[in-house]
Amino acid sequence: MWKALDVAEWKERRRADLAGVREAVAGIVEAVDQDGDEALYALTKKFDRIELEDLAVAPEEFEAAYDEVDEALVDALADAEANIRRFHELQRNRSLWLEEVEPGVVLGVKTTPLDRVGAYVPGGRAAYPSTALMTTVPAQVAGVEEICVCSPPPIHPLTLVALDLAGVDECYRIGGAQAIAAMALGTETIDPVQKIVGPGNVFVTAAKMMLRDHAEIDFPAGPSEIGVLADTSADPVFVAADVLAQAEHDPHAGCVLVTTDPTLPARVGAEIRRQLETAERREIIEAALKNSGYVVAADFDEAVVAMDEIAPEHLSIQVADPMAALNAVHHAGSIFVGPYTAVAFGDYASGTNHVLPTAGYARTYSGLDIHHFCKTSSVQMLSREGAEALGDIVESLATAEGLHAHANSVRLRRQRRK
Amino acid sequence: MWKALDVAEWKERRRADLAGVREAVAGIVEAVDQDGDEALYALTKKFDRIELEDLAVAPEEFEAAYDEVDEALVDALADAEANIRRFHELQRNRSLWLEEVEPGVVLGVKTTPLDRVGAYVPGGRAAYPSTALMTTVPAQVAGVEEICVCSPPPIHPLTLVALDLAGVDECYRIGGAQAIAAMALGTETIDPVQKIVGPGNVFVTAAKMMLRDHAEIDFPAGPSEIGVLADTSADPVFVAADVLAQAEHDPHAGCVLVTTDPTLPARVGAEIRRQLETAERREIIEAALKNSGYVVAADFDEAVVAMDEIAPEHLSIQVADPMAALNAVHHAGSIFVGPYTAVAFGDYASGTNHVLPTAGYARTYSGLDIHHFCKTSSVQMLSREGAEALGDIVESLATAEGLHAHANSVRLRRQRRK
CATH class of the missing domain: 3.40.50.1980 (Nitrogenase molybdenum iron protein domain)
Structure with a gap:
């Protein structure tokens, strides 16, 4: 199991x-x-x-x-x-930022929400x-x-x-x-x-x-997952509790422990069995645990590589130096740092979003956030001086690409007497 | 035409x-x-x-x-x-931001690039x-x-x-x-x-x-487009030059002028015909102009509504109060403000991106930017105090949703004696 x-x-x-x-x-x-x-x-x-x-x-x-x-x-x-x-x-x-990147050349981004x-x-x-x-x-x-x-x-x-x-x-x-x-x-x-x-x-x-x-x-999402990155400092009671919480979602949920401590899997396993005795959704949890298990890594770097391969929906960091781990990992839907940060806090209470990519999609997609509901327009605003400063680049590249009216649209501006 | x-x-x-x-x-x-x-x-x-x-x-x-x-x-x-x-x-x-939103509850976002x-x-x-x-x-x-x-x-x-x-x-x-x-x-x-x-x-x-x-x-994209939002202050020579530059891309390119000045379309039309005489990609431009035309709006607000309906790939703002227009419009791939800001500057030289949504997709998608190549992980870090503060919310909602192991994962943390 x-x-x-x-x-x-x-x-x-x-x-x-x-x-x-x-x-x-x-x-x-x-x-x-x-x-x-x-x-x-x-x-x-x-x-x-x-x-x-x-x-x-x-x-x-x-x-x-x-x-x-x-x-x-x-x-x-x-x-x-x-x-x-x-x-x-x-x-x-900011809904609009503008910056003068060189004299007469103001660039920026305007952010607007989707309508519906x-x-x-x-x-x-x-x-x-x-x-x-x-x-x-x-x-x-x-x-x-x-x-x-x-x-x-x-x-x-x-x-x-x-x-x-x-x-x-x-x-x-x-x-x-x-x-x-x-x-x-x-x-x-x-x-x-x-x-x-x-x-x-x-x-x-x-x-x-x-x-x-x-x-x-937003992104394709499937059954829920937890990855626990742990060393000897991890508390098997908490790790087991988070594993069970993930497993009770769905018979297809998946839980994986990646650890540098070869004794931890057995200790977590024993604790899982103990907590399972009083679990109310025992059948679902047992089914999910069949999709679950552990990886023992030779060292911290190898553990991080394995976890990045998995790119879990929820990543629980249970190591002695959690900030180093937080900086090292690349791919996870949401990251839970330290013994008291049960994944369930993100599911309900802390305010972070629980709609997250699963199945390794965290390599490509962000969990739900406000940027999913916005889009941006770039903005540019050139003065005559700015048009003069950038004019040669446009005329030369547009001509090389065979787009003569592009070059002309800039030439006409430069020729205009004030 | x-x-x-x-x-x-x-x-x-x-x-x-x-x-x-x-x-x-x-x-x-x-x-x-x-x-x-x-x-x-x-x-x-x-x-x-x-x-x-x-x-x-x-x-x-x-x-x-x-x-x-x-x-x-x-x-x-x-x-x-x-x-x-x-x-x-x-x-x-910032690649990582963290903020303590209440005592013991630190939340944040970690931004990471895609791998390939x-x-x-x-x-x-x-x-x-x-x-x-x-x-x-x-x-x-x-x-x-x-x-x-x-x-x-x-x-x-x-x-x-x-x-x-x-x-x-x-x-x-x-x-x-x-x-x-x-x-x-x-x-x-x-x-x-x-x-x-x-x-x-x-x-x-x-x-x-x-x-x-x-x-x-990134997003679906089709033939290139320009929308020009103009009033009596617009220069027909510049408007026509930008229309021709867009039209020379592709026989399927589309150009639309939305204006509060009923005399402007004819003046721009005359200028288009004049500039067309010396245009090198005349056939392509003439084909594209068949997909093109103008809208005369009763007032500024009506003009903005029409332009937002169109949500053009490139939006050129040629009005007396350009900042008011920039603030009013919602949907455009990239926005070009003022007489000297030829769209061609964004195509080649200013540094903004020319890979932009067309066909009204600017209502939903951002033009290409660095966020297309990144994804984020939310981060949470709770102390014992933070877990205590948020514990009741989790236990109560998890129980209501029938997820008892979720409630238990928090209860075990709260019960733990320091």
């Missing part, structure tokens, strides 16, 4: 095989494209076994949701919302109010005016409360590939969005990948 | 129809996937009519390229390279040394270690000089969809890349879109 891992094999196994669902998803996408809302009602009846009366959640339903939720939970959600907002506000760039985005919040059997916050609050902080949420029915009251706390009121009870198709293509009820963010199952992910010509996505 | 435009129709027409080439591109991708290098040699013979001896450009070929290029041109390229580097260096973020990226540089009949700089220099500034360039044969000496000036030595003489397939999937000679950037024809764009499961891309 808790065994030595081969990193290459791990990498191979983590990429979700979307091929198996691609045909089914293509059929769903086509149905939504052809029949719009009608297809959404039919597919929801088929897959969620619910006959919807309305796609959109009505304003009074948000109100009513509070009555079904414990007050302490509303407070916890409100705290989480405030912390997520706080962290994402720290990511803001879609957030997918998983649901169905479970409630994910935290994901409702993680997908919508960064969009708000970025300045996005229209945020459209889809979540499979029945939508849990906690999720509605979370959306209401965030100040999001456009929410449709549709899940799966049909929700992605509706947001990407638009229907009678749902206006199309520019970008779709948020986690989902293989159907959701396959639909997101398939519809990127219509709506951009 | 120079006529009133309907903005909705313009938007409709700008999106390139990739459907027509999709089958051909899928065949090319499959061939490269199956036969690797062999397919590259065969496809280059078929499409470029060149029998390659080697895919890779040898080190001595870069050296030799200087002998075939005018010295003044090398200087202009070196100046352009330095200016592009200067502007992109201004975009750098691909740059597509168009070529064939023409030389695009400027695009060689625009695609590779930002990657270098971001810290990318491996930059792989593909360009169709024969590669012009100017392009090789540009790559050498930038310090890029991995270059393959392959073009079209087969180049994108080779970089996304890898062959015996070419290692796969994480992301492919750079402009290309519809085959290149279709291949980039098709292979996004394997390699991320």
Whole structure:
């Protein structure tokens, strides 16, 4: 159950095989494209076994949701919302910066939000109010005016409360590939969005990948992962607790310990078995532990290389010199430093985002942040002096590239008498 | 030729129809996937009519390229390279920031470069040394270690000089969809890349879109565009010169003037006809002008709304209060402010990037910048005190979401006696 891992094999196994669902998803996408809302009602009846009366959640339903939720939970959600907002506000760039790089040549960047985005919040059997916050609050902080949420029915009251706390009121009870198709293509009820963010199952992910010509996505994401980078200073109780927390997400979750201490895997293994005895989601955890294991590295550098190969969704650093490790690693969705920084803090409370790339995609993609909801325009502003200073470069290169009207557009400026 | 435009129709027409080439591109991708290098040699013979001896450009070929290029041109390229580097260096973020958001809770972001990226540089009949700089220099500034360039044969000496000036030595003489397939999937000679950037024809764009499961891309891009936002203060000579410069790129280029001055379109039209008389790429320009025209807006606000609808690749601001216009517009690839800021300066000399989203994609995507070559990891570091402060939120929300091991991972930390 808790065994030595081969990193290459791990990498191979983590990429979700979307091929198996691609045909089914293509059929769903086509149905939504052809029949719009009608297809959404039919597919929801088929897959969620619910006959919807309305796609959109009505304003009074948000109100009513509070009555079904414990007050302490509303407070916890409100705290989480405030912390997520706080962290994402720290990511803001100046909306416009300009700098005179040489006399008469002012360059800069203007940052603007997307107009309309879609957030997918998983649901169905479970409630994910935290994901409702993680997908919508960064969009708000970025300045996005229209945020459209889809979540499979029945939508849990906690999720509605979370959306209401965030100040999001456009929410449709549709899940799966049909929700992605509706947001990407638009229907009678749902206006199309520019970008779709948020986690989902293989159907959701396959639909997101398939519809990127219509709506951009955050990144492909699959089952959750933790990588623990540890030495002799690590506490096996904490390491085991974080492993179990990751494993309880999903039978396909993956946990890997990379350590320079050859005695640590056995100590963590024993602690995993002990904590497993009282775990409530024991079957899921045991299934996930089959995808999990450890790597013993000869030294710190080798451990870092192995962890960078893995590029885990969550990286827990449990070593004597954590700042050195933080500086050394390159690839991870989110990094948790030191014994008290349980990964669960990032999932719920610290304000960092839990929508993160998995399966090694952290090598290429950033976790969800406000930059996913912004785009930039470069800006240039030349005076006559600046145009004169840069004129020769343009005239000479444009002529070499055979673009004579380019050269002429600069020549005309230079010839103009003041 | 120079006529009133309907903005909705313009938007409709700008999106390139990739459907027509999709089958051909899928065949090319499959061939490269199956036969690797062999397919590259065969496809280059078929499409470029060149029998390659080697895919890779040898080190001595870069050296030799200087002998075939005018010295003044090398200087202009070196100046352009330095200016592009200067502007992109201004975009750098701190590689790690950490902030204590409350006692014991330190949050931050670590920024790291991608490991290996691909740059597509168009070529064939023409030389695009400027695009060689625009695609590779930002990657270098971001810290990318491996930059792989593909360009169709024969590669012009100017392009090789540009790559050498930038310090890029991995270059393959392959073009079209087969180049994108080779970089996304890898062959015996070419290692796969994480992301492919750079402009290309519809085959290149279709291949980039098709292979996004394997390699991320910058954004879809099509024929070049200019939008000029102008009032009575605009100089028709300069406006016409910038329109012609854009139009000479491609028969499918598009130029639109949005103005509050109803007399300006005719004055610009007359100036276009005058400048066209001596234009060297007259046929291309005349074809592009058929896709072009003007919009007369009732007032400034209406003009800004129309221009935001268009979201042009290049936006030229030619109004009496340019800073107000710069602040008001939302969507443009790159913004050129004032009479002396010819768009051609951004194409070659000022240092801003000319690889930009077209066809309204500026609503969703940023032009190429160093952030395309970076990704981030969020960081969190909690002390015992910080864990205590955030503990209740996690325990309460994790329990509500049914994730008991998450709650336990925090509870164990809080219970630990110092």
